Amino acid sequence: MKRLIAGAAMALTGLTGTAMAEEYPERPIMMMVSYGAGGATDFQARIVTMTSGNEDALGMPIAIINKPGAGGRVGWNWFATQADPDGYTLGAYNVPHFIAQSIKGGVDYSTDSFEPIANWGADPAVFVVGADSEFNSMDDVVAYAKENPGKLTVSGAGLFVGHHIAALQIDKAAGTKMAYIPTKGGGAAAMKAVIAGEVMGGINNLSDAFRAQEAGNVKILGVADLERNTFLPDVPTMMEQGLDVDNSSVNFRGVMVPKGTPPEVIERLAATVPEMFANSRVSKKMEAGGSPMHIMTRDEVIEMWAQRQQTLNELLAGL
Amino acid sequence: MEFIYYFGDVFTPMSFMLLLGGTIGGLILGATPGLSPTMAVALLIPFTFQLEAAQGLILLGAAYTSTVAGGAVSAILLKIPGAPANIATTLDGHTMAKKGEGARALQLSFLASAVGGIFGVLLLIFLTPVLAQWALAFGPSHLFWLAILGVTVIGTLDSASVVKGLLSGCIGLWLATIGFDDIMGAQRFIFHPALGGGINIIAALIGLFAIPQVLTMFAKGRHNTGAEVIEVQRHSIMAAFKELFSRTRALSIGTLTGSIIGLIPGVGGQIAGLVAYDQAKKFSPEKDKFGTGHSEGVIAAESANNAMVGPSLVPLLTLSIPGSPTAAVLLGGLLIHGIFPGSDLFDNHPDVAWTFINSMLIGQVLMCIFGLYVAGLAARVAQVPQSVMAAIVLALSVFGAYSVQGSMGDVYVMACLGIGMFFLERFGFSAAPLVLGLILGPIAEANFIQGGMIADATVGKASYFMTGGLNLFLIAVVLASIAYSVWMELRSRRYTTKEEAQA
Numbered sequence: 001m002k003r004l005i006a007g008a009a010m011a012l013t014g015l016t017g018t019a020m021a022e023e024y025p026e027r028p029i030m031m032m033v034s035y036g037a038g039g040a041t042d043f044q045a046r047i048v049t050m051t052s053g054n055e056d057a058l059g060m061p062i063a064i065i066n067k068p069g070a071g072g073r074v075g076w077n078w079f080a081t082q083a084d085p086d087g088y089t090l091g092a093y094n095v096p097h098f099i100a101q102s103i104k105g106g107v108d109y110s111t112d113s114f115e116p117i118a119n120w121g122a123d124p125a126v127f128v129v130g131a132d133s134e135f136n137s138m139d140d141v142v143a144y145a146k147e148n149p150g151k152l153t154v155s156g157a158g159l160f161v162g163h164h165i166a167a168l169q170i171d172k173a174a175g176t177k178m179a180y181i182p183t184k185g186g187g188a189a190a191m192k193a194v195i196a197g198e199v200m201g202g203i204n205n206l207s208d209a210f211r212a213q214e215a216g217n218v219k220i221l222g223v224a225d226l227e228r229n230t231f232l233p234d235v236p237t238m239m240e241q242g243l244d245v246d247n248s249s250v251n252f253r254g255v256m257v258p259k260g261t262p263p264e265v266i267e268r269l270a271a272t273v274p275e276m277f278a279n280s281r282v283s284k285k286m287e288a289g290g291s292p293m294h295i296m297t298r299d300e301v302i303e304m305w306a307q308r309q310q311t312l313n314e315l316l317a318g319l
Numbered sequence: 320m321e322f323i324y325y326f327g328d329v330f331t332p333m334s335f336m337l338l339l340g341g342t343i344g345g346l347i348l349g350a351t352p353g354l355s356p357t358m359a360v361a362l363l364i365p366f367t368f369q370l371e372a373a374q375g376l377i378l379l380g381a382a383y384t385s386t387v388a389g390g391a392v393s394a395i396l397l398k399i400p401g402a403p404a405n406i407a408t409t410l411d412g413h414t415m416a417k418k419g420e421g422a423r424a425l426q427l428s429f430l431a432s433a434v435g436g437i438f439g440v441l442l443l444i445f446l447t448p449v450l451a452q453w454a455l456a457f458g459p460s461h462l463f464w465l466a467i468l469g470v471t472v473i474g475t476l477d478s479a480s481v482v483k484g485l486l487s488g489c490i491g492l493w494l495a496t497i498g499f500d501d502i503m504g505a506q507r508f509i510f511h512p513a514l515g516g517g518i519n520i521i522a523a524l525i526g527l528f529a530i531p532q533v534l535t536m537f538a539k540g541r542h543n544t545g546a547e548v549i550e551v552q553r554h555s556i557m558a559a560f561k562e563l564f565s566r567t568r569a570l571s572i573g574t575l576t577g578s579i580i581g582l583i584p585g586v587g588g589q590i591a592g593l594v595a596y597d598q599a600k601k602f603s604p605e606k607d608k609f610g611t612g613h614s615e616g617v618i619a620a621e622s623a624n625n626a627m628v629g630p631s632l633v634p635l636l637t638l639s640i641p642g643s644p645t646a647a648v649l650l651g652g653l654l655i656h657g658i659f660p661g662s663d664l665f666d667n668h669p670d671v672a673w674t675f676i677n678s679m680l681i682g683q684v685l686m687c688i689f690g691l692y693v694a695g696l697a698a699r700v701a702q703v704p705q706s707v708m709a710a711i712v713l714a715l716s717v718f719g720a721y722s723v724q725g726s727m728g729d730v731y732v733m734a735c736l737g738i739g740m741f742f743l744e745r746f747g748f749s750a751a752p753l754v755l756g757l758i759l760g761p762i763a764e765a766n767f768i769q770g771g772m773i774a775d776a777t778v779g780k781a782s783y784f785m786t787g788g789l790n791l792f793l794i795a796v797v798l799a800s801i802a803y804s805v806w807m808e809l810r811s812r813r814y815t816t817k818e819e820a821q822a
Contacts, residue, residue, distance in 0.1 A: 037361035038647030043654060050368060065725050066361075069516020070499030077515055078726075106499075106506050153776050159504050179776030184501040184765035188647065192584060192640045196455040199773060215639045215661025288657025 024087055024265050025060040031090040031255070032083065034075020036068035039186060040123065040207060040291070041253055045092050047285045048120045048277050057276040058269075062090065071158050072097055073107050080109035085258040087265035090117070095252040099308050100160040103316050111309055112259065115266055116301035118273040119254035121286070122294035124225035124247065125166040126209045126235070128194055128218040129201045138170075138222045138241040141201060145176035152178045155190040155202040160316070163190070163203040166224040166249035168315055173244040194218060205251060206231065207290045224249045231292060248311045252294070254301060270298035322444050325673035329681055334377050337370070338678055341381030342685045346693070348382070349389020352525055353719025355402040356386040357644040364652055372656035372668070376675040379652050381682040383645055384628055388432040388686050391621055392693075395424045396700045397712050399529040399719065403520060403589040404624035406754055407596035409528055411609065411616030418612050419552050421698030426559035427614055428621040429690030434563070435574045435622030436683035439629030442578055443636075444676055450630060451637040454582045459770030460784045462586060464793035466763035469590055471800040472597045473752040480747065481808050487748040491756020494518050494736075501761075502768050513728025520589075522720040522729035523736055523757055527750040529716045530737020536709035556691055562614060569599045569615035573622030581627025584634050584642030589758050593751070595623030601803065629679065636660050636672070 031049060035041045042064065049062040067075035076091070076098050083089040093114065102110040129135045135144070145152040156163030159182050167180045183189040187205050194202035195217045203224075204212075210231050212218045222238045223229055225247045238245035255273055257266060276282070277295045286293050296304065328334060341363070348359040359382050367375030390401035395412035408428060415424040442450065457465070473488035474481040497508045498517025509515055563570060576595040580586065599619035600609045609616050632649070634642035639661040641647035653660055656671075664672045703711070720733040740750055774783035784790065 036644060036647070037357065037364075038641065038644065038649075038651045043651040046364065046651075047655065050365075067516075067724050067726065071501065071504065073499055073504075074516035077512060081512070101504075104504065106504070108512075151776055153773050158501065179772065181769060181772050181776075182502050183769060184761070188641050189584075192455070192634070192638075193458075195638060195640065196458060198458045211639050211659045211661070214659050214663055217638060217661070285655060285657075289654035290659065291654075 024268055025058055027088065028060050029058065029062045029088050029090060031062050031064050031092060032075055032079055033064055033066050033092045034068065034072040034079070034094075035066070035186075037066050039068075040205060041092055041094060042066060043289065044121055044253060044286065044291050047289070047291075048282055050285075051279045051281060052276055054276075054279075057279075058272055071101070071161065073101055076101075077108045079258060080113040083258045085260035085262075087257065087261055087269070089258065090269075091256050091258070093252075093254055093256045095254075095305065096165055096248065096308050096312055097161050097251070099305065100165065100312050100316060103309075103312055104160055111305050114256040115259055115261060116298055116305060117255040117257060117266070117269045118277065118298060119252055119294060119296035119301050119304070120277045121251075121253040122225075122292055123162075123205045123207050123251040123253070124223050124229060124292075125162050125203050125249040125251070126206045126223050126232075127166075127170075127201060127221045127238075128191070128204050128209045128212070129221060130194055130197055131217055131219060133200070133219060135201065135221065136219070138238065138243060141221065142170075142174045142176060142243070144200075145174065145178050149177050150179055152176075152201065153181055153199040154178045155181045155183055155193040155199040156204070157187045157190050158182045158184075162205075162249040162251040163187075165312070165315065166203050166245065169224070169245040169249060170238065170243060172315075173238070191218075206292060210290050229292060231290065246311075248308065248315070252296075252301075252304065254296070266298075321669065322673045322677055325670060326677055328373065328670060328674040329377070329677045334374055334674070334678070337374055337378045338381045338682060339685065341378045342385045342682055343689060345382040345385030346389040346392075346686065346689055349386035349401055350392035351719070352393050352397070352399040352401055352529070352715050353521055353722045354386070355521055355723075356383055356390075356404075357648055358723070359383075359386040360645055360648045360652075364648065364655070367652055368655065372653070372658055373671045373674040375652055375656065376649075376671060377678040379649055380675050380679045381685075383649070384436055384625070384679050384682045385686040385689075387625055387628055388429060388436070388621070388690060390624075391428040391432065392425065392697060393715075395428060395617070396421055396697060397529065397715065398532050399712065399716065400524050401719075403524065403754070403758060404592050404627070405620075406524065406528075406751060407592035407620035408617060408624075410596065410620075410751060411611075411613050412620075414610070414612035415614070415617070416698070416701055419701060420554070420612065421701050422552065422695050423554040423559060423562075423614070424617055425694035425698060426554060426556060426691055427563060428617050429687050429694065430559055430563045431570060431573065431618040431622040432625040432690070433683050433687035434570060435577055435624070435626035436628055436686075437680060438574045439578050439581065439626040440676065440680045440683065441629070443629035443632060444680075447633055447637055450582055450633045454584055454634045454642065455638070456789060457583050459766040459773065460787075461789050461793060462583070463763055463766040463770055463784065464790060464797060465583065465586060466759045466766065468793060468797050468800060469594065469755060469759045470763070471797055471804065472594065473755050475600075475804050475807070476593065476597055476752050476755065481804060483746075483748050484752045487743065487750075487753040488756040490743075491753040491758075492760040493756075494523070494753075495757045495760030496764075502765055511728070511731075513726070513731055517761075518732055518736075518757065519720075519723055519729050520754075520757065521723045522733045524754060525716045525719050526733035526736035527740045527754060529712055530734065531741040531744050531750070533709045533713045533716070534738070534741045536705045536712075539705060553695065559691075563618060566615055566618050568602060569619040570622055572599045572602060573619035574626045576619075577623030577626030578630050580623075581630040582633060582642075584640065586762055590755070591627040592620040592624040593755055595619045625683070636664060 053061040390405040394405040394408040398413040573595040635646040
């Protein structure tokens with residue numbers, strides 16, 4: 001009996017193997033998001049995959065499944081160790097989060113566990129203060145931090161996420177020491193701390209900060225990116241304000257598959273998915289939601305991952 | 320009064336159809352174990368892609384209100400709380416169902432839900448700007464004291480002995496530490512990869528409440544089923560109305576507690592029902608009847624968990640900060656149509672904002688009507704033979720735990736906790752304090768660490784946590800709550816010793 005089952009299983013794998021090469025995908029695809037429903041990553045993942053059922057895209061719908069917990073570690077651990085590398089299980093990545101976590105250890109993944117497919121979004125970290133704050137530029141912030149070392153409280157979404165990395169970079173560039181306060185409950189809780197005046201400033205996602213500024217609750221003092229953002233043309237970058245902070249903290253979001261996925265499947269996905277992201281319906285919805293898009297192909301993402309790995313290795317070495 | 324102007328929009332054919340569909344679907348989803356309101360709303364988000372903004376929100380709003388109320392169905396009939404909000408409902412509701420009063424319990428719970436829910440939405444309509452300030456007033460130190468206040472409730476909640484209540488609360492607090500700590504990223508007690516994200520609260524709820532009951536049913540064997548068929552009493556809706564309004568104390572305590580606690584971002588929904596239940600018990604002259612199928616318990620718990628729905632949206636709609644997981648999903652529903660909550664929503668899209676809020680108001684009424692309609696039918700569940708019932712509850716539990724995030728790990732967690740609870744119950748421990756510990760532990764811990772970090776950078780821990788009006792007020796309430804428990808314990812002890820002496 002056992003042998004029979006084994007034989008049947010082998011025959012089945014053989015069958016799916018050949019079928020896959022010919023016409024992938026032949027059934028709906030699942031995409032794992034390692035944050036809860038309603039979060040920025042989940043929300044954007046649902047928008048950028050909504051056209052995957054179109055004939056010119058994958059021809060099959062993509063269903064989102066959430067595996068939240070421990071700042072994304074639960075989902076990515078699952079994706080690296082338990083997801084089937086058959087092309088029917090995709091995952092959403094957040095750089096620099098998962099790379100920084102793999103450097104700090106305690107997880108089962110690193111950049112080598114995954115194969116990137118394409119990048120859809122780039123959400124830079126920004127420095128926000130309450131609407132009635134006395135700070136009006138990064139100079140004011142740095143001046144205060146220099147006079148009061150360790151006294152400037154700054155909220156962010158957690159340790160070793162983009163916000164924390166931006167805070168470390170600002171400290172390094174300005175020679176200051178801010179009190180970084182990681183919050184439980186992600187960017188929303190960190191933003192609430194700024195608006196309620198529990199902390200003096202905060203580092204948050206550009207998309208969330210843009211919304212909060214529209215609502216009149218915060219001022220945005222600087223963007224931690226190489227260029228100004230189209231959503232905030234009037235807000236200068238950190239570099240323009242004399243702080244040597246590059247785009248290492250930008251939250252890149254995109255699609256990946258587990259290592260071991262057949263190369264022909266990766267090829268097909270790498271060719272189709274960036275075009276799917278470029279669909280005008282997708283970009284309209286993304287823009288309406290205040291989510292900056294940044295489409296990158298597989299080769300560009302591989303290069304970006306390698307760069308991040310290097311900068312983060314240096315930045316986190318001393319911690 | 321602007322909202323009245325937009326009432327017409329709720330009654331256009333398409334909107335009303337969506338409202339009906341959302342309400343009925345929400346009741347069914349809510350009654351399914353494991354499908355929390357957050358999940359139900361998340362499941363519906365893709366449908367709103369195709370709809371207009373106002374219509375999409377009607378669907379989501381209706382589903383939110385009715386899933387919260389629908390959770391009472393499985394809590395009362397199967398003793399599986401669908402979400403943390405329904406824990407308190409099981410305490411008296413399920414006991415009533417076991418006595419054959421399932422119909423009465425369900426009718427009361429839906430009526431109480433509607434009263435609480437409508438009050439909550441009215442607060443949202445009339446007092447939003449004031450309430451937004453209140454929601455912001457709670458910083459880390461206040462949330463910490465609030466969680467401690469919850470801990471003081473543990474000892475007196477559904478337990479014969481204060482010591483056993485506190486002990487099971489401690490087990491819950493310990494279970495809450497399992498997993499990666501969200502703030503520091505430290506790993507604690509992760510013996511199996513399934514525990515990496517900590518213990519999922521929904522899976523834990525199902526395990527702790529449903530599994531011991533399944534095991535008890537199986538343990539009885541199937542020889543004596545004939546003897547145990549319960550006669551399900553019919554109960555008229557008018558009688559339920561009368562009873563509800565004769566229990567005004569429980570109803571008003573539930574509604575007010577739910578509305579106030581619902582406002583506080585990050586805490587509200589989970590503990591509103593339990594706190595209201597505890598308060599109603601403390602103020603009731605019939606304290607001893609709580610836990611034995613007393614209708615006040617159901618009324619307080621259910622009015623509280625629906626009263627929390629409206630206020631819980633205040634931080635989202637005014638400040639663009641989602642205060643609860645469900646609010647975060649609703650935020651996605653708004654953003655997808657390019658609408659930013661906050662002043663943009665009320666200034667530039669008043670039609671969307673008010674139609675959404677109005678639909679929740681109408682949704683409460685519809686939910687109540689449908690709920691009352693199914694109450695009589697659903698109560699017959701109690702007539703199912705125990706052996707069959709055990710199998711059904713077990714299947715639903717496994718399904719519910721798995722469906723939370725599509726992971727077998729949660730099913731194992733549910734099974735382990737359930738088996739452990741079965742033995743604990745044999746020794747007189749109960750599940751409710753344990754769950755409260757599980758919920759409050761992370762809130763207290765995270766806020767203490769976060770507040771501590773802010774305090775160290777600024778004024779120091781002592782003055783950060785111990786000064787300020789709101790802090791002092793909360794500390795006073797904590798002390799009063801402890802004193803009350805001690806006094807009650809001493810009084811009952813003197814009472815029993817006197818009785819024993821007489822005997």
